[in-house]
Amino acid sequence: MDGLTFLKKIMSQHPIPVVIISSLTQAGTENAIKALESGAVEVLHKPQLNSRRFFEEYKTRICEVIKAAAKSKVLRKKIYHTEIAISNTIDKIQTSNSRLKTTEKVIAVGASTGGTEAIRTFLECFPADSSGIIIIQHMPELFTKSFATKLNSLCKIDVKEAENGDGVIRGRALIAPGNKHMILKRSGARYYVELKDGPLVNRHKPSVDTLFRSTAMNAGKNSIGIIMTGMGFGRIQRITGDERSRSFNIGLKMKKAALFLVCQRKQSN
DSSP states (O other): OOHHHHHHHHEEEEEEOOOEOOOOOOOHHHHHHHHTTTOEEEEEEEOOOOOOOHHHHHHHHHHHHHHHHOOOOOOOOOOOOOOOOOHHHHHHHHHHTTOOOOOEEEEEEEOOTTTHHHHHHHHHHTTTTOOOOEEEEETTTHHHHHHHHHHHHOOOSEEEEOOOOOOOTTTTEEEOOOOOOOEEEETTTEEEEEEEESBBBBBBSSHHHHHHHHHHHHHHHGEEEEEEEEEEEEGGTTSSSSSTTSSEEEEEEEOHHHHHHHHHHHHHH
């Protein structure tokens, strides 16, 4: 029995918080995404013990993840096979030619431990011509690309791992790559993202704080900030200082009922 099969049995029979540590290989990232779909709370990549700086950062990260996992509420998972929705792919082809070159609104989303399934549920609600979305999901590098590819097969909007200079346009969601900060920039009526290296911000890279500050500064009242958290709303206090008057912010606990409510409101506007 391999690890994924064992995880599925655990989550279907006696669900407990599970943290996966996986290798930074193509097979490893694909299995990591499958593990998250099967109910794992978070995925971390194996530490590179030859790097002292990396190991120090990794200790902080793994302690945070384990503490968050211990407080999470896991649900029993049914074992089923996921199929790609062909209709979603057809919708993308039909709407790609009519998509606007810019977006009048920007939706910035931040999520950490346990946020992958919440983001999937959230994005699946959006129609093909929705406002541009930019997302920080704390995941290791390479894992974010597999995560974005999987979401792209399930959602009506295009979902991709962000590249430097990517435009924030209608019908597209950009997910920050692991180990890179992502900020929102503006040139005339065009919004785009810029990827940067640099130190951890509040122990994370990419940082939700960094994205939200740049979004508030460059999009202002045209932006909506959404924090997905299962550990209360303390995080919001760090990003809504002077920027609070420039943008609209929402805090959500990562429960499907709350996410569906937000999706329904979004679709009705």
